[in-house]
Structures are given as structure tokens and as C-alpha cells.
Amino acid sequence: MSRHARLSLLTHAALIALVVVLAFPVYYALVTSTLSFREAYQYPPRLLPGTEFLSNLHEAWVRASFGRLFFNSTVISLVVAFVKIVLSLLAAFAYTHFRFRGAGFLFALSMITQMLPLPVRILPTYELMDAFHWIDTYYALTVPFFASTTGILLFRQFFLTVPRELSDAARVDGAGPMRYFWQILVPLSRTNIAALFVIEFIFMWSQYLWPLIVTNSADMRVVQIGLKMLIASEQIAPEWNVIMAGTVIAMVPPLVVLIALRRSFAQGIAMQSEK
Amino acid sequence: MTQERFPGHPFLPYLLVLPSIAVIVVFLIYPFAQSVWGSFFITSFFGDKKLFVGLENYLELFRSPDYLQSVVVTLYFSAFVVVLGLAASLGIALLLNQRIGGLGLYQIALVWTYSISPAVAGVIWALLFAPATGLIPWLVGRVVPGYTLNWMTNGSLALLVVSLAATWKMLGYNIVFFLAGLQNIPEELIDAARVDGAGPWLSFRYITLPMLSPTTTFLLFMNMLYAFFQVFGLIDIMTQGGPGDATNLLVYNLYRDAFIHLNSGRANAQSVIIFVVIAVAAMVQLRAATKKAVYAR
Numbered sequence: 186m187s188r189h190a191r192l193s194l195l196t197h198a199a200l201i202a203l204v205v206v207l208a209f210p211v212y213y214a215l216v217t218s219t220l221s222f223r224e225a226y227q228y229p230p231r232l233l234p235g236t237e238f239l240s241n242l243h244e245a246w247v248r249a250s251f252g253r254l255f256f257n258s259t260v261i262s263l264v265v266a267f268v269k270i271v272l273s274l275l276a277a278f279a280y281t282h283f284r285f286r287g288a289g290f291l292f293a294l295s296m297i298t299q300m301l302p303l304p305v306r307i308l309p310t311y312e313l314m315d316a317f318h319w320i321d322t323y324y325a326l327t328v329p330f331f332a333s334t335t336g337i338l339l340f341r342q343f344f345l346t347v348p349r350e351l352s353d354a355a356r357v358d359g360a361g362p363m364r365y366f367w368q369i370l371v372p373l374s375r376t377n378i379a380a381l382f383v384i385e386f387i388f389m390w391s392q393y394l395w396p397l398i399v400t401n402s403a404d405m406r407v408v409q410i411g412l413k414m415l416i417a418s419e420q421i422a423p424e425w426n427v428i429m430a431g432t433v434i435a436m437v438p439p440l441v442v443l444i445a446l447r448r449s450f451a452q453g454i455a456m457q458s459e460k
Numbered sequence: 461m462t463q464e465r466f467p468g469h470p471f472l473p474y475l476l477v478l479p480s481i482a483v484i485v486v487f488l489i490y491p492f493a494q495s496v497w498g499s500f501f502i503t504s505f506f507g508d509k510k511l512f513v514g515l516e517n518y519l520e521l522f523r524s525p526d527y528l529q530s531v532v533v534t535l536y537f538s539a540f541v542v543v544l545g546l547a548a549s550l551g552i553a554l555l556l557n558q559r560i561g562g563l564g565l566y567q568i569a570l571v572w573t574y575s576i577s578p579a580v581a582g583v584i585w586a587l588l589f590a591p592a593t594g595l596i597p598w599l600v601g602r603v604v605p606g607y608t609l610n611w612m613t614n615g616s617l618a619l620l621v622v623s624l625a626a627t628w629k630m631l632g633y634n635i636v637f638f639l640a641g642l643q644n645i646p647e648e649l650i651d652a653a654r655v656d657g658a659g660p661w662l663s664f665r666y667i668t669l670p671m672l673s674p675t676t677t678f679l680l681f682m683n684m685l686y687a688f689f690q691v692f693g694l695i696d697i698m699t700q701g702g703p704g705d706a707t708n709l710l711v712y713n714l715y716r717d718a719f720i721h722l723n724s725g726r727a728n729a730q731s732v733i734i735f736v737v738i739a740v741a742a743m744v745q746l747r748a749a750t751k752k753a754v755y756a757r
Contacts, residue, residue, distance in 0.1 A: 193560050196555055196558050200556070200560075200566050203552060203555070203570065204570060207628070208573075210585065210588055213588060214583075229598060230595045272479050272480045275479065275480070276477045279473040279474075279476035279477045282463075282464075282465040282473075283464060284463075285470070291481060294485075295477070298488060299742065300738055301488045303689065304711050304714055305731045305732070306491035306731060307714065307727070308495065308498070308718045308724055308731070309490075309494035309728075310487060310491040311718075312491075313486075313490075313491055329483075331479075331480075331483045332483040332484045332487070332488065349463065349465065352466070362465075362466040362469055387574065391577035391578060391690070391693070393578065393579050393692055394692045394696075394711075397696075398715075409577055409579040412579055412583055412697065413696065413697055416586075416697065422593075425587055429583075432580055435577065435580050436576060439575035439576075439577070440572060440575045443574065444572065447571075450636075451567070451640070454636055455640040455644065
């Protein structure tokens, strides 16, 4: 065997080992979600799936009213991802296609989002929700998340690479700026839009602290909080089989989004790292 | 300088940025200003009066052993997550970047964990380490007979377990960005170095690392934000700051003071302290990014 072939064989072996090790915790969680309560406490621990998956899923679904939580998480993740994309597209369009007084200042203001994550303003933001009577509503779960530094930067960088001839041609043909934006610029940004959608959907689906404090009725909870309720509802020994079934429910949607859009996602990230 | 591509629309750009700016001002800047303002007050016992106390909330925090303990725990935790996490992901990304077959398959097989939320990661690792019944304590019991691994009673062990869980969860994200950064390095550069007789280590040290520095500084910052804030769900699910205060990160301490102990002045002061740390890190990141990027060219 040549030195090169040996080296590449070694690389494959290392990568396969890494894939297995990194995926193992999730595999173990999946196995546990298919066991009966008794099997989940069996010694030595079981590493092969059982047959109780559907009944565990049902139990978790009913116990934490996952149907409603699932709906809430899906709605807020879709809404926030969608609005963030639109607002970022509009702002990036302004910063790249127009010269206007105060543009530098406003751009700096847009960049500040990254430096003001929730914990540095948590109590007053909560009080603001209270003043708006937004506690326990979809407004509180979505509106404060609408600004996105990542989105503006991503689209700005892309718009700067779009040749000027394109907008000039549109102008000569009598198209106004907004027509050019919707009919040419936005369709051209498909890859970046998909990449941002993946990032923002996963980001929103994972939110925990904010939903925990601004919702208090069972109807407005989200999936992540449902997990906590599943764990906390146990009296003596945790029912790991049911908890893991709930965990599977919480894992599926963002995973589906990531896998379905993986190409655009990878391309979008690659574009962003080009400096 | 931005080119004017559509002259004759003086108001349009303002309309376009208005929604973003409005959200930022109302939900970010205004509440943050209130955090700063509120940090100079204490609320009376019945919550009906506010009393100006100057810097007293801050002084009290820095005199409190609990808060200082929380600072130490956060430093340990974030150093672990950032340093170990970035080193491991860079290693994996370098492996992926060898010219091998099946790259797309490996990529998705290593990156999919990016979609896992901190809370889910917390639940899964709590299962793996469940005292007396979990897989890892069982394995440890087999290897070291008579030793019971219980992270719910052992503070430093608990801190280690939450650090591992948090690092594991972030690997997928870091690998995506490192791999993208690596693939942007022109192959000619590495080839030229090889022709000049540079071994793998030298070309890594003097070409790959400097060329990668914009990605690395970006990831340093994002991982720091993650270790400081986004792990809240993981901590709340796994340990709720315990045992004792062994995993009581700053963000968890802040949550307790703001929403459980209802000590608003103290909570706002903690928010402001956290902001100062992030602002400094953001400046450092920005300077490092611009400086090194120029050097790399």
C-alpha cells in the first residue's frame, strides 16, 4: 500500500471513530426511548433498542401536552426566522444601495444587537412585556427577537458582490428600487436566505430562558420547557424512557430543517467566511 | 463607500432600515439603558419604593462570596468550553479538510449535532451520568470496583459534566465554521509551502492558522457568548446551579436574583457587569479580526 493510501485509510478510520463517539450520546438516548421503565433501569444498561417507543412517545405527548408545545415552538421559530430574514434583507438593501445621511450611525446601531443579548437587559425587557400586557402571548415570544446582526451582515456582504450593471439595467428599464429588490435581488439571495433560515430556526427552537420567564400558562409553553416539566414531574426515580421520548420530539424539527437545507446552509456559511 | 444605485429616493433608505432600528431601540437599547439606571437603586421590601444607592449594588456584589464564587465557576466553565471545544473542532475540521472521498457524508454526520438545543444536550448527558443507574457511573464502577460516581453530590464532578455536555453540544457549530474557513484558504499557498520544504506542522503554524484567524476570532466570541448565556437551559435542566453553588454560572445567578429572589437592583447591576465583559470581548475580537486579516494577506 502506498503511503498516501495508508494515510487516507487512517483519516477515514479516525473520522468514523469520531462520528461514532460524538453520536453515541444521542444513540443512547434513542435506545432509552424504546425501553420499558423496568428495562431502562436494567443492569448492565441496555445498548440495543426495545419495543416500547410508541407507548413512551404517547405517554410523553400526553403528560406534558406536547401537542400544544410543539405547535407553539413551531409557530415562534417560523415567525421569527421569517421576520428576521425580511427585516435583514430590507436593511441590507438600504446600506448597500443608497447613500443617506446617518447611514454609518444607523449601521453601527444595527451591529449593537450582538453586544446586547438578553441577560444584559433581562429585567427591564421583562417589565416592558408586562407594561405592554404581552406576558403569556406570542408577542412576547417573538417580537423582541426580530432584530438580527447576523442577517444584516450576511445579506450586506452578498449584495456588495452583485454587479452594478444589474441595478443599472433595471433602472434603465424603468424598474424602481423596490421592484429591483423583490424581483432580482431577493431571488438571487436564495442560498443566503436558506442559510439564515436554518440558523434562526434552530436558534429560536432552542430558546429556553426567555420563554421560561414570559410564559406561565400551560398553553403558551414551548417544547424546551416541556422537557423540564417531564423531568420535574417525576417523584422517585426518573422515567428516563418517557423523558427520552420527549427529547426525541424536541430534537426532530431542527434536525429536519438542517438536513433538508444542508447544501444552502454550508454554502451560506462559506460565503460568510470569505473576507 | 456605498455607491448610490438608485438616485432620487431620499426617504426610501430610512423606511427600509426603520423596522430593524425600531426593534433595536425599543427592545434592546431602551431596556439596556434601564438596566444601567436601575442598577443604582434598591427596591423597598414591599416593592413600592425605589431608593437611590449609587454604586452600592455593585460594591455589595463584589463583597459577596457567592457572587465571586459564581465568577470563578463561569471562568472555569467558559475556558473549558471555549478552549477545549475550539481545539477539538479545529482538529476534526482539519481531518475533514484532507482530500478524501465521502466528504459530504462525513460533514453531515459530524455537523448534525448543531441542531441540538442546550436543554436537550442537558437531558441526554443527565441520562448518561444518572447516579447509580446511568451508563457512565456503571462503567466507572466496573473499572474501579467500589467507587460510586455521583455528580449530584460532587461539586467539581458536576462542573466537569456540565462543561463536557456544553462542549459536546457546540462541536457541530464550530466544525461548520472551521471547515468553511479552511476551504477558503487557497490550496496554492499550502502547495507552495510544501515545495519550499515546509512540513505539515510548519505550514499549519505559519499558513493555516494565520489565514484562519478571522474565523477563529469570530468563533472565540460566539463560543464565549454561548458559554456565558445560551447554556442556561442546560444548567437549569441538569443541576439548577448545584450541588451547593458548584455550577452556578453568572447567568444562572442573575436569573435567580431577578426572578426568584426578586432583587432588581442587584440583578440589574449583574446585567451591567456582564455587558462590560462582552463589550470588552467584542472590541478585542474586532481589533484582532481586522489586524490579523491584514497580516494574513
